[in-house]
Amino acid sequence: MPVSVDDVMKLLCSISNKKGLEVVTKGQWRGVMHAGICAGIGGLLAGPPGIAVGGVLGGLMGAWMSKEKRRPASQVLKELSGAQQMKLFNKVKAIICNLDSMNNKQLTEWVLSSESLQQQLLHMLKDFFEKELKIPSAVQK
Structure with a gap:
């Protein structure tokens, strides 16, 4: 056969x-998305300082999520x-x-x-x- x-x-x-x-593979877009979302939430909760803190925390979380898989x-x-x-x-x-x-x-x-x-x-x-x-x-x- x-x-x-x-x-x-x-x-x-x-x-x-x-x-x-x-x-x-890399999850690049998920990392970018998390950074933006966290910055937005931070801005809504605490104004301009919240954007900065949210951006930093979201950026760190995004970097961790976009590492090689x-x-x-x-x-x-x-x-x-x-x-x-x-x-x-x-x-x-x-x-x-x-x-x-x-x-x-x-x-x-x-x-x-x-x-x-x-x-x-x-x-x-x-x-x-x-x-x-x-x-x-x-x-x-």
């Missing part, structure tokens, strides 16, 4: 977990839409030319036994995250 999109997604999840691939790449892969999964499947197909002639077991054994192939797939995943999903960075632990 040929390899399915789900099989490839499971394989990519397995490789990304094995290699410790994570995506780094790391998520396992496998979690991001599981949340992809069907169209995105198909794009990823086609990218894997371009790397593994004889994908159609393999079954899932053969593919898994072949990929897991080849460090070079795993690195190619990881590079393709990082590129996919940056270009297709607009996630600025994917890092290995």
